[in-house]
Amino acid sequence: MEKILIVGAVGGGATAAGQLRFYNKDAVIKIFDRDSVMSYAACGTPYAIGEVIEDEETLLMADPEQFKEKRNIEVYLRHEVMGIDREKKNIQVKNLMSGEEFLESYDKLILSPGGTAVVPAIKGSDTADIFSLRSYNDMLAIKQYIESHNPQSCTISGGGFIGLEMAENIKELGIDVHLVHKSDYIMSILDEDISREIEKELLLNEVHLQTNAYITEIDGRSQTLSNGGVLETDFIIMSVGLAPNVSLAKDAELEIGETGGIVTNDYMQTNDPDIYAIGDASENFDLVTGEPKRVPLAWPAHRQAYIVAKHIIGEPIAKKGLLGTSIVKIFNLTAAMTGLNENKLRELEIPSVSLIHNGNSNAGYYPDHGKLKLKIHYDPNTREIFGAQCLGTKGVDKRIDVIATAMYAGLTVDDLQALELCYAPPYSSPKDPVNMAGYKADKK
Known part of the structure; x- marks a missing residue:
């Protein structure tokens, strides 16, 4: 009886487990995640903060009990995978609640570790209320802060997808928003003329925007910017980037590519054919150019989960390159x-x-x-x-x-x-x- 272990219980990991069970009713499938929740709609978190989504629990798509009852899949939350022994084909797992550590063997291992929000080291960071938004618990922390402290102003560092979505949703709560972006124009994934139109929309909705600037020092409510300016706001949201979680793969000597992601072949296998990598931490290739590409979005993770499941059951479907198709709402x-x-x-x-x-x-x-x-x-x-x-x-x-x-x-x-x-x-x-x-x- 084949035994398949999955590291990561959000997006790609949970989807891969569900797909595998659909095709293989007998395999032993176990999922491990260090978080306290699983299978949540991460893309909806800014809108739960902005109260567009009134009940944040609707973002929770499943729980361990449902996975066990409906799919016979074991889910271990608050369990962190500490290491991979490729030769013995087992992983070392730590129960974060009890501190207990144990080994779990596998026939196939799927890595879906996601990424971590980049929070730059800034002098004085410990004097301010600083948040990032990457997980369900991050969302809860921001909501709780707003409800308990009733802030009147916020600085958002970073004008990418999350930065723009947070600017809109924080502003809709009646909080004054300052958006600071390091580059010449926001949303560098777009052409400049398109981005400039978005900047006009931000200003039209009274979001204070500063480009070519970043926070260099923090002193309580005060933030000094690289352009010499000073902001006074109640709290800060950092949205300057996403770092793929590849330390586990690195320690196991899996190949890391030039994008910082885990290198995968056409079937999402790493350089170890019994270990797959999907989602935000996996490196793929561009459909147009063929060059390495990493797209930390939901669609690729779900597609890659399907590709892995089909490969494991012996019905391989080669992946295609990624286009990075994406969309964002700004007011x-x-x-x-x-x-x-x-x-x-x-x-x-x-x-x-x-x-x-x-x-x-x-x-x-x-x-x-x-x-x-x-x-x-x-x-x-x-x-x-x-x-x-x-x-x-x-x-x-x-x-x-x-x-x-x-x-x-x-x-x-x-x-x-x-x-x-x-x-x-x-x-x-x-x-x-x-x-x-x-x-x-x-x-x-």
Whole structure:
């Protein structure tokens, strides 16, 4: 009887366990996680803090009792895996509640350790209330602080996905928000012109923004910035990045790649064929360029869990490269992207041209319509689509989803003209913005 152990009970780990049980009713499956909760919707935590989601417990998708009762899978929370003995094929586990340590053998081992929020070492950090948002318990700590201290102001360090989502949700609670970002413009995953529009939306909603700045020193409520400025706020949220949890893999001499993630092959195997790595800590490859890529988002983790399960049961499906398709809401705007941005294309010296279509989400005469900007990068000769971005108030997600599908299928920018997309005045136009982009490419 095959024995499969999984390190990590969120996203990828829990999904891999469920998929394996679906295909193999007899295998022994055990999950270990050092956290106190499992299988929670991490992407929903900013909205639980902002009270858009009124009951944070709705983010909990499952618990150990459910996994045991419905799937016959053992889940050990508050249990940390301390080491892997690849030769003997066992792991060393520590019960964080009792301090007891024990060994657990495996036939296959799946690593889904996730990542840890980067909190830079800043002089005076111990004098302030500083939080990061990476886990369910992080969310609870922030909510509890807001409820008990009634803060009036907050500094958010970092203008990426979490930083922007937190800026909106903290502001919606009536708290004054200062957003500080180290680079020239926020959301560096986007092109500058798209990011500048997001900055306007932040300012329109009275979020105080400072780019080209970061916190250099903290003294209680006071934060000194690299540009010489000083902020006075009640608490700080650090959202400057995510470090993959790879110490366990390193100690076991599993290969770590140039992105900092655990190197995996087409079936998510590490350099040890009996050990797999999925999720935020795994290194994959870019669909467009083939170069190493790490995408710490939910979709890749769930897809990789399926790939691992299929490989273990003997029905291998090779993974495809990642596009990094992603989306973020910023007050009344939505921004989404897939594939490569302008900076990456320049960095790799890939010849490309770009087109921009400014239009409506649906029929302009229909009362409920919004403006959107669709931008596509492509090869002027082969017409291959390298990437796309969209910004607007409505219908942004479906346009990027269509283009991500087109890229996966190998369609050219000219093929976008011919896509027969659904139309009715409340939803689109006879020629959808995606179609229009294809026609504009033809004219160029």
